[in-house]
Amino acid sequence: MTDAALDRLADVAPAPAPPLGAPAPPAELVQVGNPTGAPTRRRLALPREVERLSGPVLLVAVWAACTYSGWVSPRMLPTPGAVASTLWDMTRSGELGTNLWASLQRVLKGLALGIVGGVGLALAAGLTRRGEDLVDSTMQVFKAIPNFALVPLLIIWMGIGDQPKVALIAMGTGMAIYINTYGAIRNVDAELVEAASTFGVRRWGLVGHVVLPGSVPGFLVGLRLAMTSAWLSLIFAETINAREGIGFLMTQAQANFKLEKMVAILVVYAVVGLLSYAFVRFLERRLLAWRRGFRPS
Secondary structure: OOHHHHHHHHHHOOOOOOOOOOOOOOOOOOOOOOOOOOOOOOOOOOOHHHHOOHHHHHHHHHHHHHHHOOOOOOOOOOOHHHHHHHHHHHHHHOHHHHHHHHHHHHHHHHHHHHHHHHHHHHHHHHHOHHHHHHHHHHHHHHHOOOHHHHHHHHHHHHOOOHHHHHHHHHHHHHHHHHHHHHHHHHOOOHHHHHHHHHOOOOHHHHHHHHHHHHHHHHHHHHHHHHHHHHHHHHHHHOOOOOOOOHHHHHHHHHHOOOHHHHHHHHHHHHHHHHHHHHHHHHHHHHHOOOOOOOOOO
16 A cells, blocks of 8 residues: 555544543633624623513603603702602611601501402412302402501501501412412322322321422512512502601692602612512422423423
């Protein structure tokens, strides 16, 4: 065989395998979908929590564009700068912190009562037929009655202190918790219950290991709605002879027609509601880590 033929054979022959334990040679980097070999741009990866704020940020940007351009008169809607200045003055004077803490205490008390009452009634109606007969129809009756229509009765029964305010919040949150938790209990997959029964799990074992874990997603949906309902109920509750609270500040601002202060208080409500929503999402990530649902791309 000639030297030229030997050279051609060496070119097409496979390279010898490296000895055991030797590091592998570096592989060539191939850019898929980029035949020109030009460097590609990487998209800046932001935390998911930051990306979810794009909607509120866009809303503020539209607000700023409308007010600073003069398209909307400052007498109709103040600029974000004026509202931020008002919030800073309220924070520095302690007015915002004192009243926000008073409102937060009422919300936490009412929410705690609503959760305990809503979950208890949902368990009574969802786990027993007699409980369903007694509780569910009664709750449907109360659901048809607006909570705000009960304010005069609450004042007569409880006076004008914090008790009727907390009760109004508890009724609003308790109804949301009850409806969603009761529906989740009744929608637990029957095949899971049958499978657990096949393995010898008794009634209370079924409740503790199948029914209650299966109803957690519904409870969290109810909690998300209850958080919103708590702050909405607070707005109305603090108009009942309140001496402090965010609703009290709003009433004062309306009486004195302080537009910047009214919008600033609305921003406070929005921020607190957004934080409440973030808290529920945190609970969902922790308690529902086992569940795989649809995730948009």
